[in-house]
Amino acid sequence: xxxxxxxxxxxxxxxxxxxxxxxxxxxxxxxxxxxxxxxxxxxxxxxxxxxxxxxxxxxxxxxxxxxxxxxxxxxxxxxxxxxxxxxxxxxxxxxxxxxxxxxxxxxxxxxxxxxxxxxxxxxxxxxxxxxxxxxxxxxxxxxxxxxxxxxxxxxxxxxxxxxxxxxxxxxxxxxxxxxxxxxxxxxxxxxxxxxxxxxxxxxxxxxxxxxxxxxxxxxxxxxxxxxxxxxxxxxxxxxxxxxxxxxxxxxx
Amino acid sequence: xxxxxxxxxxxxxxxxxxxxxxxxxxxxxxxxxxxxxxxxxxxxxxxxxxxxxxxxxxxxxxxxxxxxxxxxxxxxxxxxxxxxxxxxxxxxxxxxxxxxxxxxxxxxxxxxxxxxxxxxxxxxxxxxxxxxxxxxxxxxxxxxxxxxxxxxxxxxxxxxxxxxxxxxxxxxxxxxxxxxxxxxxxxxxxxxxxxxxxxxxxxxxxxxxxxxxxxxxxxxxxxxxxxxxxxxxxxxxxxxxxxxxxxxxxxxxxxxxxxxxxxxxxxxxxxxxxxxxxxxxxxxxxxxxxxxxxxxxxxxx
Numbered sequence: 001x002x003x004x005x006x007x008x009x010x011x012x013x014x015x016x017x018x019x020x021x022x023x024x025x026x027x028x029x030x031x032x033x034x035x036x037x038x039x040x041x042x043x044x045x046x047x048x049x050x051x052x053x054x055x056x057x058x059x060x061x062x063x064x065x066x067x068x069x070x071x072x073x074x075x076x077x078x079x080x081x082x083x084x085x086x087x088x089x090x091x092x093x094x095x096x097x098x099x100x101x102x103x104x105x106x107x108x109x110x111x112x113x114x115x116x117x118x119x120x121x122x123x124x125x126x127x128x129x130x131x132x133x134x135x136x137x138x139x140x141x142x143x144x145x146x147x148x149x150x151x152x153x154x155x156x157x158x159x160x161x162x163x164x165x166x167x168x169x170x171x172x173x174x175x176x177x178x179x180x181x182x183x184x185x186x187x188x189x190x191x192x193x194x195x196x197x198x199x200x201x202x203x204x205x206x207x208x209x210x211x212x213x214x215x216x217x218x219x220x221x222x223x224x225x226x227x228x229x230x231x232x233x234x235x236x237x238x239x240x241x242x243x244x245x246x247x248x249x250x251x252x
Numbered sequence: 253x254x255x256x257x258x259x260x261x262x263x264x265x266x267x268x269x270x271x272x273x274x275x276x277x278x279x280x281x282x283x284x285x286x287x288x289x290x291x292x293x294x295x296x297x298x299x300x301x302x303x304x305x306x307x308x309x310x311x312x313x314x315x316x317x318x319x320x321x322x323x324x325x326x327x328x329x330x331x332x333x334x335x336x337x338x339x340x341x342x343x344x345x346x347x348x349x350x351x352x353x354x355x356x357x358x359x360x361x362x363x364x365x366x367x368x369x370x371x372x373x374x375x376x377x378x379x380x381x382x383x384x385x386x387x388x389x390x391x392x393x394x395x396x397x398x399x400x401x402x403x404x405x406x407x408x409x410x411x412x413x414x415x416x417x418x419x420x421x422x423x424x425x426x427x428x429x430x431x432x433x434x435x436x437x438x439x440x441x442x443x444x445x446x447x448x449x450x451x452x453x454x455x456x457x458x459x460x461x462x463x464x465x466x467x468x469x470x471x472x473x474x475x476x477x478x479x480x481x482x483x484x485x486x487x488x489x490x491x492x493x494x495x496x497x498x499x500x501x502x503x504x505x506x507x508x509x510x511x512x513x514x515x516x517x518x519x520x521x522x523x524x525x526x527x528x529x530x531x532x533x534x535x536x537x538x539x540x541x542x543x544x545x546x547x548x549x550x551x552x553x
Contacts, residue, residue, distance in 0.1 A: 008359025016356035019349070020342065028344045028385065087339040091401070094304040094334035094411065097357045098326070250325065251307045252267065 013097045017105025020088075021078050022113035037117050040066050044124075047185045055186055058217050060124040061139070062185035065207050067117055068143045071110035072150020073174045079106060079158035080167035099249040107151040131215040138214040145236050146207040150178070152239035159248045177202060184208045187218065206232040254281040255317060255409050255439035257303065262312035263463075264298050272298040274463035275312065280456055284435050287454030288443045289542060294460040296443040297337055297413055303441065304334040304411045316409060333358075333407035335398050337414050337443075343387035347373055347397045350386065354401040372404040376430060392423030399427060403434050410440045416449060428453060451538040459545050466549035467541070474541050480511035483540070484520055487530040494520070511536065 025032055040063040047059040083089035092102055111118075131139070153174070161167045182202040183191060188209060191199055199205045206228040212218040213225055220228070257280055264273040273295045280286070288296045301307040303314060305325040314321045319328050341350050351369030356362060373382045376396055386394060395415060402410045412431075416424040424446070431440060431453060444450050450457055457474060459467030467474055475481040480498045489506040497520055498512030512520060517533060524531045 009361055010359070012356040012359055012361050012365070015362065016353045019356070020345070020353045024345050024349050024353070028346075082342075085340065086342055087336040088342070090301075090306050090336045091334055091339060091354070092357055093306050094329060094332050095354075095358055096330050097359075250305060251301075 008096055010101060013101045014105035014108065016097075017102060018109040018112050021082075021106055021109035023109075026113065033116050036114060037120065039070060040117060040121065043180065043185055051186075057128045057215075058187060058212060059185045060121065060128050061211050061215065061217070062208055063121050064118075064125060064139070064143060065146055065184050065204060065211060066179040067114055067121060068147040069150045069178045069204055070175070071107075071114055071147060072152075072154040073171050073178070074113070074154070075106055075110050075151050076154035076157045076161075076174070077164075077167050077171050078110075079155060080161045080170075081164055083158060084161070084163050084167075093249060100244060103151070103155050103243065106155070107147075110151065111147070129215050135214040135216075139211050142207050142210045142214070142232075145232055146204060149203055149232075149236040149239055152236070152243040155243045156239065178204050182208065187212065203232055203235045254283045256281045257286075257314075257316060257439070257441075258318075259299075259303075259314045260312055262299070262302060262309050262314050264295075264302065264307070265310045272463055273302075273309070276460075276463070276465045278458065278465055278468050282439055282456055283437055284455035285431065285440045285442055285453045286456045286458065287450035288441065288458045288460060289445070289447060289450045289538075290443075290460035291546070292445075295463040296460055299460070300334075300411045300413055300441055300443060304332055305329055306334070306336075331407060332409045332411065333402040333405045334411040335402050335413065335415060337417075339398050341386040341389075341394050341397045343385065345386055346383050347378060347386060347389070347393075347400070348382040350397050351401055351404055355404055358405050358407075368404050369400075372400045375433075376400055376403075390423075392419050392426065395419060395423070395427065396430065399430055403430065408438050410434065410438060412440060412442045414443050414445065417445065424449065447538045447542055457538070459542060461546045461549050464549065467545040471538060471541075474538075474545070475535060478536065478541050478544050480513060480516075481536055482512055482514060482517045483534050483536050484510045484512065484517060484524075485532045485534075486510065486524065491524075491527075491529055494523070511540070 043066065044059045044063045048056045079089070157170045158167065161170060182199050182205045184204050188196060188199060188205065209218055209220060210225060210228050210232070213220045259276055259278050262273055262276045263271070265271045276295070276299060288299065290296050298307065302309050302321060303316065305321055305328050308322060316328050316331065321328060341347070345353075348366070348369050351372060352362065352365040355365035355368055360368065370379070370382065373379050378393065378396060378400075381389060381393060386397060389397065399412065399415055402412065416427050419427065428449065431442070434440060442453065451471060454471070456470055457467070458465055459474070467477070469477070485503070486493075486508040487506060488508070491508065493500050493508065493510055497516045498510055501509040503509050510520065521531070521533065
């Protein structure tokens, strides 16, 4: 077999991650699509029924945020599986694909994987959440920021996990801390005051507050919104930095 | 141009404190197969993980074609492909999907990767399995799929960590043919526990023990470093081997195995011929060399 030189296509390297981590799985196992739909929709249903429908708009918006955060926690599990069980990451390390390209491809693969869920949630939001163009743009930027945070966290944790059981444990901790317990599906005012401050430990609280304020579900002073953005962006930048610089692409 | 591998005093101690490599040094230029053998825990996997830029050494220098494995890893990664010891083909993907995605990670377009993947699967006689899920393939076919990823790539330095472990003899032989077909214009660094595999495939052989390279060279060179490079099997009851000719092993009541030098063999063969005693003469196998070198290193010789 002759060895021939190659002009490397970065788009192909990113697309490879999308194929392996989402498209091939969707093609080979369509049932996985149903499982990804169920998580945000089930909490949405519970909140809606428990509130007799009054919280449906807030929950629909929160489900968008949960979907973005879940992508990060899923990334953590997927990367850990490919790294520890398949040893695929070792094969990628010893190849022309760098860590930035790999993480970008895997992150996009999570978005592609959640497109069916996202489509349904966007329809819910169009139907039940009335907003302006500026409000929609703010929600989009908010989602993009929390997604960047969650995939950075997911990548970082995956590089530290040594087997799938550890990875499941990380997912089990992250999901409630980031999505179920914080006021993502409901207004923060529902949390009694002494405990309300605990909610601010989670970055998703800031993302949810920004989104709820953008469509009128919360009424935050301008200064508070700016502070929330600064906190959210700072946490995101910090975790992105840690993911790219501190993660163990090459083992020590 | 043959590939150059240069390793100078490489040591590796893992964060847990276990030393895997202890001042390994060797240097060679080769297009072909370098077989790395050694007992479990000898340091083979650690060495190839360092050379394939997956792992940082604790101290020492190593380079691939003059590129430093620590500081020029990005440039080295343009040249190399690796199939790790415990690598598994993703069970829910097909062989063609496995090859296509790997080649895309190496920077080929989707359509070119598909074409190249199909070509290699055809070459390996796996065209009928290309769209089956990996989990439905036999153990040998799964390993072939992984080996095929490296084979299909343009990499000129390929690391394979125990690619045939757990396979039956026929499947191993099939993979050997694949590896031989791959080695033109490339260097394949292969670790294995099967000494006959290293003997059959290795243009160069490295013997590792307790984190050190205790033997290195071609099979003939390694034989040349062993005290008794020839084995003579004698089929006779009661034959008395002359003293000091070499090591003598009683195989059965009428079979003796003698390990000796060329000079010793000459004298012994003449004596056996004169007495009309049946015998065979063979160069010693890698198995015997391995035992001799490893036991020698352990006893400090």
